[in-house]
Amino acid sequence: MSRPPLVIPSVSEHTATVIIVHGLGGDGQNWKPVVDMFRGNLPHVKWVLPNAPVRPISAARGQKMPAWYDLSTYDLENSLVEDEANMFESVHALDKIILEEVHSGISESRIVVGGFSQGASMSFLVGLTAGQGRNRWKPGGIAVMGARLPLQSKFASLASAEITEVPIFWGHRQEDAVVKYSHGCRCAEQLKTELHVQNVERDALGSPGLCFVAYEGLAHAISDEELGDLKEFLERTLPAKYHDNSQDAG
Structure with missing residues (x-):
């Protein structure tokens, strides 16, 4: 990464970490206003906002422009060529952030990785795949918006065994013109049919499985309603009070 991530410390004792990965042409600073809105409800969370090269x-x-990988075309639905080499170069860089958090004493189950657009693709690869000489993570959650499944033809072969847990x-806008809603729906269905990820209804947000929520709107952007659901997802997956079973032994 060309620049270090923007790190926003927890307000109270640090017991969880959220890593938010920006989209094409953006940077970590784009997410700071969202973090500022969320910190009061999630005072125990440290926020890490990486910057793409x-x-x-x-x-x-x-x-x-800042990008986690190259794009051969903006026609993402019909793109046959994906920049796998740079995708995994970026994955390894994001892995290091997770590893630093784990070494600092934060359990994998207390780390959520999320992102928008290209950042969503990176979140899927970091949190839900194994191999490539990488550590295999089992994060507390994955949160993506305006997303598509990267490396669709081989994602199933890359997926970690823990993906269903x-x-x-x-979240996806119904009239998103960049990552089309129909494309997002097909990718979500692939997770459920090929990888047996169970469907989760909106009222069970934060349970193991996939909660796919559609939002009204034209732009390739994130709505206030979507941000509200993201905050609720984080509150449910990273509650302030939790019991660390790893401390029971001995």
């Missing part, structure tokens, strides 16, 4: 984007005729929140 700047790289030329083929779909933008080589224009350089992880709570997943997926």
